[in-house]
Amino acid sequence: MKIINESGLDLTEIEGLLESFYPYAQETLRFDRHPVIKFVSDPENSANVLGKTAHYDPNSQEVAVFVDNRHPKDILRSISHELVHHKQNCEGKFAQMPKLGEGYAQSNEFLREMEKEAYLEGNMCFRDWEDEYKRNLEENRGNTMNNLTEEQIRTIIREKLKGFLAENKNFFKKGKKVLKESKLLTSTPRKEPKKPKGDFLERIYINKSQEAAKKFTKKFIKK
Numbered sequence: 001m002k003i004i005n006e007s008g009l010d011l012t013e014i015e016g017l018l019e020s021f022y023p024y025a026q027e028t029l030r031f032d033r034h035p036v037i038k039f040v041s042d043p044e045n046s047a048n049v050l051g052k053t054a055h056y057d058p059n060s061q062e063v064a065v066f067v068d069n070r071h072p073k074d075i076l077r078s079i080s081h082e083l084v085h086h087k088q089n090c091e092g093k094f095a096q097m098p099k100l101g102e103g104y105a106q107s108n109e110f111l112r113e114m115e116k117e118a119y120l121e122g123n124m125c126f127r128d129w130e131d132e133y134k135r136n137l138e139e140n141r142g143n144t145m146n147n148l149t150e151e152q153i154r155t156i157i158r159e160k161l162k163g164f165l166a167e168n169k170n171f172f173k174k175g176k177k178v179l180k181e182s183k184l185l186t187s188t189p190r191k192e193p194k195k196p197k198g199d200f201l202e203r204i205y206i207n208k209s210q211e212a213a214k215k216f217t218k219k220f221i222k223k
């Protein structure tokens with residue numbers, strides 16, 4: 001696949017997605033030649049609600065996609081549609097097309113069938129790829145978590161919690177109030193152990209009986 005970006009816009013996101021979508025489409029739709037995919041810009045066309053979205057040229061095997069103001073998914077779906085036309089071209093279907101001179105209805109019917117196939121297969125191909133792509137993303141996310149060290153996981157959880165708490169300050173205040181009212185949360189102030197006052201001797205006088213204190217002092221002085 002060759003991508004030519006003529007739009008002058010930064011399409012790295014779409015190009016990145018195409019790296020995954022294009023091989024998938026080639027395998028699903030089964031075409032043997034690589035087309036050229038051209039991104040084009042046409043502000044006048046984009047302003048028109050019924051403007052063109054993309055087209056395929058069977059002679060140059062080029063898919064041209066208009067990219068102005070379009071969601072990446074929409075652009076990829078367009079490409080998927082045009083890739084079905086490319087497949088039809090690879091199968092020689094364009095050459096089988098009845099000439100307009102042979103009757104409008106006949107060639108019209110032929111084109112309608114080609115178009116039907118492009119809509120159906122193009123949309124399904126894109127949808128199936130999208131499902132698989134999302135599934136892979138989820139799995140990769142899981143793997144990344146598995147490769148983290150405990151400290152990295154802790155940091156992630158801490159950051160997430162911080163964010164959550166910052167966003168839900170009022171929620172927690174309210175939650176606490178509700179719990180208190182329902183008596184599920186009883187706030188019993190924790191008792192701090194009293195620190196003994198005074199120095200060593202004073203403490204003995206306070207804590208022991210006077211008598212014991214005297215004894216102790218005598219003993220202390222003798223030594």
Ligand SMILES: [Zn+2]
Pocket residue numbers: 081085115118
């Ligand atoms: Zn078409």
